[in-house]
Amino acid sequence: MQADIARVLISQDRIARRVKELAAQITADYAKRDSHGSGITIVPVMTGALVFCGDLMRQMPIAMKIGLILVSSYPGASVKAQDTQVLSQRLGDLRGRTVLLIDDILDSGGTIKRVVPILKDLGAATVRTCVLLRKDREAAKSVAVDYVGFDIADEFVVGYGLDFNDYYRNLPDIVTLTAEAMEQAAGSESRSSP
Ligand code: 5GP
Ligand code: MG
Numbered sequence: 794m795q796a797d798i799a800r801v802l803i804s805q806d807r808i809a810r811r812v813k814e815l816a817a818q819i820t821a822d823y824a825k826r827d828s829h830g831s832g833i834t835i836v837p838v839m840t841g842a843l844v845f846c847g848d849l850m851r852q853m854p855i856a857m858k859i860g861l862i863l864v865s866s867y868p869g870a871s872v873k874a875q876d877t878q879v880l881s882q883r884l885g886d887l888r889g890r891t892v893l894l895i896d897d898i899l900d901s902g903g904t905i906k907r908v909v910p911i912l913k914d915l916g917a918a919t920v921r922t923c924v925l926l927r928k929d930r931e932a933a934k935s936v937a938v939d940y941v942g943f944d945i946a947d948e949f950v951v952g953y954g955l956d957f958n959d960y961y962r963n964l965p966d967i968v969t970l971t972a973e974a975m976e977q978a979a980g981s982e983s984r985s986s987p
Contacts, residue, residue: 797974816852832856841897844954860884877903888916902936
């Protein structure tokens with residue numbers, strides 16, 4: 794896998810430092826605005842936000858439930874967003890709750906625009922949004938999110954939860970891939986990778 798990496802964009806140390814800052818900020822905002830006792834429901838958009846959410850939530854010492862939603866926007870070996878599809882959800886009872894939606898990366902904005910109304914329709918009192926990465930493109934900047942980890946250039950990245958054809962999610966750093974690695978991963982068994 795190491796040979797597949799073209800460039801380390803954000804190292805695991807930088808990610809860890811930023812995740813800690815984000816967790817502190819979100820926790821402080823929660824204490825200021827919504828501390829009516831029942832805590833939050835944290836909702837990672839699966840599968841990409843799995844790693845980020847796991848690290849973030851363990852730095853947030855507040856009452857918390859987890860809801861899950863599985864979304865597909867970059868099926869298989871594609872590097873361009875397609876239509877966002879909700880594949881399944883297990884969100885629990887969101888009525889009156891403070892919900893924190895977590896995604897790995899804000900790109901076309903399709904995921905956030907699709908999922909936030911679903912959470913509101915289920916009765917969430919408040920929906921806040923947090924993305925680890927935001928791409929430098931008009932579509933991403935035009936979608937309002939509450940918390941952003943890093944602004945990055947408009948290029949395709951993997952690692953720390955983000956995949957290419959379902960591979961590379963377990964890389965600890967956020968990286969770009971070599972052209973050869975992308976060709977190879979695209980050629981291997983192709984399946985949907987939400
Ligand atoms: P959006 O719906 O904002 O276009 O894109 C969000 C989803 O697309 C992310 O949750 C992620 O799954 C996928 N995505 C967007 N950009 C990238 C990227 O650079 N690399 C990878 N691996 N996935 C991306
Ligand atoms: Mg995703």
